[in-house]
Amino acid sequence: MPDQHAPLARVRRLYVEVETRAASAMESVVGSNAFGQLLATSASNAMALARLVNGGADRGVRALRVAGRADVASLARQLARTEDKLERMLQLVEELKDHLDERARPLADMAAARSTRPVAAGRDTVANQNGAPAQTRTRTRASAKTTTVGARRS
Amino acid sequence: MIGPLTVGRDLATVTAAVVRLPVHLTETANILLTTDSAVIGASPRDVIWTHRKTTLYRYRSQNRRHAVPVLLVFALINRPEIFDLRPGHSFVEFLLGEGFDVFLVDWGVPGEEDADLGIEDYVCDELHWAVRETLRASGQAHLTLAGWCIGAALAAIYTALHADGPVRNLVVLTMPLDTHGSLYASWVKREAFDVKKVASAFEGVPGKLVNRANKLMKPVTNYVTTRRKLVESVCAGTVNRVAYQSMAKWVGDNPRFPAAAFSDWITWVYKENRLANGTVRLRGRTVDYAAIRSQSVLVVTAAADHIAPREGTLPFLDMVTTDDLTHFDRAGGHIGLMAGSRARTQIWPDLAAWMAERSAA
Numbered sequence: 001m002p003d004q005h006a007p008l009a010r011v012r013r014l015y016v017e018v019e020t021r022a023a024s025a026m027e028s029v030v031g032s033n034a035f036g037q038l039l040a041t042s043a044s045n046a047m048a049l050a051r052l053v054n055g056g057a058d059r060g061v062r063a064l065r066v067a068g069r070a071d072v073a074s075l076a077r078q079l080a081r082t083e084d085k086l087e088r089m090l091q092l093v094e095e096l097k098d099h100l101d102e103r104a105r106p107l108a109d110m111a112a113a114r115s116t117r118p119v120a121a122g123r124d125t126v127a128n129q130n131g132a133p134a135q136t137r138t139r140t141r142a143s144a145k146t147t148t149v150g151a152r153r154s
Numbered sequence: 155m156i157g158p159l160t161v162g163r164d165l166a167t168v169t170a171a172v173v174r175l176p177v178h179l180t181e182t183a184n185i186l187l188t189t190d191s192a193v194i195g196a197s198p199r200d201v202i203w204t205h206r207k208t209t210l211y212r213y214r215s216q217n218r219r220h221a222v223p224v225l226l227v228f229a230l231i232n233r234p235e236i237f238d239l240r241p242g243h244s245f246v247e248f249l250l251g252e253g254f255d256v257f258l259v260d261w262g263v264p265g266e267e268d269a270d271l272g273i274e275d276y277v278c279d280e281l282h283w284a285v286r287e288t289l290r291a292s293g294q295a296h297l298t299l300a301g302w303c304i305g306a307a308l309a310a311i312y313t314a315l316h317a318d319g320p321v322r323n324l325v326v327l328t329m330p331l332d333t334h335g336s337l338y339a340s341w342v343k344r345e346a347f348d349v350k351k352v353a354s355a356f357e358g359v360p361g362k363l364v365n366r367a368n369k370l371m372k373p374v375t376n377y378v379t380t381r382r383k384l385v386e387s388v389c390a391g392t393v394n395r396v397a398y399q400s401m402a403k404w405v406g407d408n409p410r411f412p413a414a415a416f417s418d419w420i421t422w423v424y425k426e427n428r429l430a431n432g433t434v435r436l437r438g439r440t441v442d443y444a445a446i447r448s449q450s451v452l453v454v455t456a457a458a459d460h461i462a463p464r465e466g467t468l469p470f471l472d473m474v475t476t477d478d479l480t481h482f483d484r485a486g487g488h489i490g491l492m493a494g495s496r497a498r499t500q501i502w503p504d505l506a507a508w509m510a511e512r513s514a515a
Contacts, residue, residue, distance in 0.1 A: 007164045008171055019382065023374035030370055036340045039370075040347035047355035054356070069266065073357060076267030080206050087205050087283070094290075 171389075178389045185384065185395055189406070192399035195235035197246050199258070203287040206271075207262030208280045210287050212255075213238075213246055219253030221515035222322055223292040225285065226258045229304035230276070230415055231364050233407050234260050236493050237302075240400040245492060245502060252506040254513070255292055259284040263409040266357035272414035273308070273422070274436040281312050289320055298509050300325035302492065303462060304419065307331070307429065310443065310470070315436065317445035323512045325452045325505065328488050330423060330462040332430035332469045337371055337460070339424045349420045353413040361408025371460055397495065404493075430469060443473035450478040450512045454501070456491035457483060480508060 029035055058068040067075075199211040226246070228234035237258060238246040249256050259281065264271065271280075288297055299321045301309030306329035313321045333339045342349065353359055369376040387393040411419075422428040434441040451474050455464040464483065471481055484501055486494055491501060 006167055008167060019374060019378060023372065023379065026373045027371075030373060031337055031340065033340070037344060037346055039341055040344050043352055044346060044348050047352045051351075051355045073266035073269075076265060077270070080267055083206055084279075091283070091286070 174389070178385065181393075182385050182388045185388070185393070185398060186402075189399045189402045192240070192396070192403045194240055194400050194404055195233075195238045196241055197238045197244060197250070202257070202291045203284070205280065205283060207264050207268060208284065209260045209262060210284045211258045211260060212288075212291055213250055213258070215250045215255065217250065217253050218255045220255065220510060220513035221294060222296050222298055222509075222513035223255040223257055223288055223294055224249060224298045224300055224509065225288050226256065227281065227299065227301040227305035227309050228258075228261075229302065230261055230411055230419075231304065231361065231368075231408065233404065233409065234258055234305075235407075236404055236489065239404065239493055240396060243397070243400075243493075243495075243498065245497070248498065248502045249506060252510065254506070254509065257284075257288045257291070257297075261409075264358060264412045265410070268410075269354075269357035269413040271412045273311075273418040276415060277308055277311050277315065278437055281308055282316075285312070285320060294515075296320050296322035298323040298325065298513065300327070300505075300509075301329070302327040303329070303488065307423075310446070311429075311434070311436070311441050313449060314441050314443050314445045315439055317447065317449075321449055323450045323452070323509060324446065325454070325509070326467075326470070327454045327492060328456050328459050328462045329453070329467050329470065330429075332427065332466045333424050334427055334430070334466075336424070336463060336466060339427075341367075342420050342424050349417050349425065353411075353417045353420075356410070358410040358413045359416045361410055364411055365405070365408045368461065401493070432473075443470065444475050447475040447477075449476055450480075451476050452480045452482070452505070452508050454482045454484070454491070454505070456486045456488060458486060459488040459491070461488040478512075 054069070058070055061068040062071070198214040200214065201209055202212045203210040226234065226237050228237065238244045241247070246256055246258070261276070261280070285297065285299070289295065297320055299309045299313060301307070306326035309324060310326055310329065313319075313324045341347065384393065384398060422434055426433075428434045429441070432440070432442055453467065453470055455467050457464060471479060482501070482504060484491055486492075486496070486501075491497065
């Protein structure tokens, strides 16, 4: 444990006390009405000055037939607006797609239910011609089609 | 009585400290100079959606146990990496570990071309669309909206405007609401502070200026005490280099506050206290917090918060009409509450438990 009476510890303690008091005093200062007024006026002045300087510099650049900050910002703003429109359009398309998917779902369900019925014997004829055993199988319409095509290719 | 032995020992201590001083100062300087290389916001994530400067991220996880996704919203000042500060000390990482599906909306770094983005654009467009994309990506109908600082105000406004919408749980962390009598209000409320002129000078307010204003609220603490404590911890050999650098890097990263949003925020919140009075209107609709009645609401305040003092947030508890209302009041400051060294044990588990109870399918 550090010795509380060592010179360095004493100096540190004194310093921390000064700092704490200074912190408290400064917080009172920044919270005062006068400081608030000074800060508000200074901020307005600084910004007005920055505006003047920036405006002057920008006019100088534009006089040289080079795009200034305002021109670049204006161009970027136009791009941003285009992006806004594209985003709204995309959302509309997505909503329409969701809507269509929702409407198509009952039809797809019906089609799937129909296809799970036993496949007609005539469909298996192709397979029979290729030497496969003739039997009644249950499969989906899609897989039946694939089998048939595959059998033709072979 | 001071004997020769004591004097000799003191002299030896002082000499040793003086001899070591260059080493300590060099190490302190090294910590300060290499802060920029600190790694923050490192959790793996995927971009889900972008619009202008806004990006919606989804954090990768193999451990999603809760159905309802969490959308994190941060302020327009500073960057949202504070939610994912550093590996081993990240709220995002913690939530992922607890089995949440975590999304983050990042407002990006606005440029001069974004000067026209106002609060209503952030709430009614950017946040609304981020919510939409979160739901689409997660395949869920509801979400938990968790906002911090201005982000909390945006989340609360959004929830109030979409009272029958997808927000199931609303979490507001250190949210500014009633600013009457606050230090910020005393600075900007006066006539000399022409908010429109200030905002338009740079087509937005430079982030560094906002940061300086924040630091000016406690000048000695922010400009002197922090550095002094760093030097002391280096001298004592207890410095946590990674912790200091990650926080310092985050504090120093200040994007521009878009002109329209700055003007709206200062006028509505500080000059006219409209959020507390219930007179904010966005796209023709009044923001009425009383409309928040079917959502679960968690309000978190920090006892030592000087940016959004607890007293300024508490009226929110009386404004919302939900039956499921929880208030956590914890020790800590505006940022320290959620990102300080004790956050992992003192607040994150409670937040996760509260959300988990309300995140079933």
